[in-house]
Amino acid sequence: xxxxxxxxxxxxxxxxxxxxxxxxxxxxxxxxxxxxxxxxxxxxxxxxxxxxxxxxxxxxxxxxxxxxxxxxxxxxxxxxxxxxxxxxxxxxxxxxxxxxxxxxxxxxxxxxxxxxxxxxxxxxxxxxxxxxxxxxxxxxxxxxxxxxxxxxxxxxxxxxxxxxxxxxxxxxxxxxxxxxxxxxxxxxxxxxxxxxxxxxxxxxxxxxxxxxxxxxxxxxxxxxxxxxxxxxxxxxxxxxxxxxxxxxxxxxxxxxxxxxxxxxxxxxxxxxxxxxxxxxxxxxxxxxxxxxxxxxxxxxxxxxxxxxxxxxxxxxxxxxxxxxxxxxxxxxxxxxxxxxxxxxxxxxxxxxxxxxxxxxxxxxxxxxxxxxxxxxxxxxxxxxxxxxxxxxxxxxxxxxxxxxxxxxxxxxxxxxxxxxxxxxxxxxxxxxxxxxxxxxxxxxxxxxxxxxxxxxxxxxxxxxxxxxxxxxxxxxxxxxxxxxxxxxxxxxxxxxxxxxxxxxxxxxxxxxxxxxxxxxxxxxxxxxxxxxxxxxxxxxxxxxxxxxxxxxxxxxxxxxxxxxxxxxxxxxxxxxxxxxxxxxxxxxxxxxxxxxxxxxxxxxxxxxxxxxxxxxxxxxxxxxxxxxxxxxxxxxx
Numbered sequence: 001x002x003x004x005x006x007x008x009x010x011x012x013x014x015x016x017x018x019x020x021x022x023x024x025x026x027x028x029x030x031x032x033x034x035x036x037x038x039x040x041x042x043x044x045x046x047x048x049x050x051x052x053x054x055x056x057x058x059x060x061x062x063x064x065x066x067x068x069x070x071x072x073x074x075x076x077x078x079x080x081x082x083x084x085x086x087x088x089x090x091x092x093x094x095x096x097x098x099x100x101x102x103x104x105x106x107x108x109x110x111x112x113x114x115x116x117x118x119x120x121x122x123x124x125x126x127x128x129x130x131x132x133x134x135x136x137x138x139x140x141x142x143x144x145x146x147x148x149x150x151x152x153x154x155x156x157x158x159x160x161x162x163x164x165x166x167x168x169x170x171x172x173x174x175x176x177x178x179x180x181x182x183x184x185x186x187x188x189x190x191x192x193x194x195x196x197x198x199x200x201x202x203x204x205x206x207x208x209x210x211x212x213x214x215x216x217x218x219x220x221x222x223x224x225x226x227x228x229x230x231x232x233x234x235x236x237x238x239x240x241x242x243x244x245x246x247x248x249x250x251x252x253x254x255x256x257x258x259x260x261x262x263x264x265x266x267x268x269x270x271x272x273x274x275x276x277x278x279x280x281x282x283x284x285x286x287x288x289x290x291x292x293x294x295x296x297x298x299x300x301x302x303x304x305x306x307x308x309x310x311x312x313x314x315x316x317x318x319x320x321x322x323x324x325x326x327x328x329x330x331x332x333x334x335x336x337x338x339x340x341x342x343x344x345x346x347x348x349x350x351x352x353x354x355x356x357x358x359x360x361x362x363x364x365x366x367x368x369x370x371x372x373x374x375x376x377x378x379x380x381x382x383x384x385x386x387x388x389x390x391x392x393x394x395x396x397x398x399x400x401x402x403x404x405x406x407x408x409x410x411x412x413x414x415x416x417x418x419x420x421x422x423x424x425x426x427x428x429x430x431x432x433x434x435x436x437x438x439x440x441x442x443x444x445x446x447x448x449x450x451x452x453x454x455x456x457x458x459x460x461x462x463x464x465x466x467x468x469x470x471x472x473x474x475x476x477x478x479x480x481x482x483x484x485x486x487x488x489x490x491x492x493x494x495x496x497x498x499x500x501x502x503x504x505x506x507x508x509x510x511x512x513x514x515x516x517x518x519x520x521x522x523x524x525x526x527x528x529x530x531x532x533x534x535x536x537x538x539x540x541x542x543x544x545x546x547x548x549x550x551x552x553x554x555x556x557x558x559x560x561x562x563x564x565x566x567x568x569x570x571x572x573x574x575x576x577x578x579x580x581x582x583x584x585x586x587x588x589x590x591x592x593x594x595x596x597x598x599x600x601x602x603x604x605x606x607x608x609x610x611x612x613x614x615x616x617x618x619x620x621x622x623x624x625x626x627x628x629x630x631x632x633x634x635x636x637x
Contacts, residue, residue: 034119037068041108061104068115090267094303101296138217143182144174171229177222184231187212192223199237199526222406241501274299297606301592306613310581313621318574325630326558327567334553337536339571340517344464347522348476348486351540353451359390364445368437370396375414375421378404386449456562461490463565475504504530523548570633581617588613
């Protein structure tokens, strides 16, 4: 997936790496085979149910079986060579067994479910890998290394374009306006505002002066900087983000291994029992056809079709309902996990807030806002856009300005209607960001700017507290003052500010190490490692970074924070239905298996019982498709 590289093309340092090729659905063979299998099944189904002759629907079922079953079947055979038996192979065998006794629909449905599950997993894996690779493209490939006695102040120096990989600790690099920083380091000379939202999540560019720390991949503003390289490329913060995402994703493997062990035992048990039901009576002189039918009946009634449908319909219905209401849940596993969350961590900028500054107060002469807007109009700085927007929202006339100049670290100045107007950062302590408007050398007003709180944020925080029994924690890279202000307005008491990505991961691991199942909600690149490390991660989708969207398990497409507790409540209801369905399916399968083992279960009755339980649990799970399910979840959340 291509990364947005905003470096100026005029200099070697701004040369961007080739964009990473994005994942297309058609690129993945698993998706193509699953689509073909599902299409063939959907074409065969109405013909079969309508009583059409076998030649009309038989070939379609055959395509369904081959397209959806050859890959897991081949993988299962390969596993057998390694003396391992997985449930995928058992499903293929059960589907073939169903077809062998005329139950083509039952086997086809099983094949389609497993093929689609594998396709979704392959797509999610590929897209996440693309996003991780794209993150590395945020840092430029080239840098301008400065050499000479005057490297710190611009005198008598030489400039040499070099590959970023060649930079060493202690080198001095020149970063021009609009370029991205090539390495982590310390500013030696110059002043500028640096957009480092990808690293810290700050909503506003941070002012940088000599002695300040800067990070690779962040975007320089209007000033030129000379930076001493403090870390090798492989040790930069952005490189560590990539490593953290990969490492945190890998920590989920033990859970998957546990599931595979359960599948292995179940598969072996069913196969052994089926072979015993066939071989033992046959060795004692039983009739071949009768024994084979009994063994095949056991294979059918013991197959986990009903168990699969006991689990999938409630979760898939919940996923569909959530999708209609602006929440993309990436898999049934994620939907199930959301209901188990008992602790929530929230990012600030872009999650609790909208991520864009707004003028919330004018202290002093209101007319000074119009003069400030005129002076700021040529600037592209986020604060400048906020001042201009505030003046227009208040219906003020924004006059023309002349002699515009922007001085990094000192703000802007211009001549407006014959008066000299300067807009600069206000001195003194302010809870929010503040700029001072100076007209003809005299202070005229102070404009207070803040990131706007999302609608319904306090209510969402309260709902999350009710659901989990624990108040959410605020994890942010922003400063303590801004974090405290947002926390106070939303009712959050546990605040951790000034965090780098690895600090957020450490907090998540601390809680999970104590037994909590943590949900992290964020939107930025800096949130991606925590999203991956958490039990479950949700990204705010409208302004979320590519990596956050791909790393997260779910995405709130419409940026409605209230949707987070609602989808959690919906997940809990789905989990309750799953338990109900498992009880129904387990009871039916158990009764049919016992009947087949100790008595004589007629094949048609076995199939009818198996299919009946499958239909029953399927219909029970589909109850969550109704919009009423979302409304009830919102009320409970």
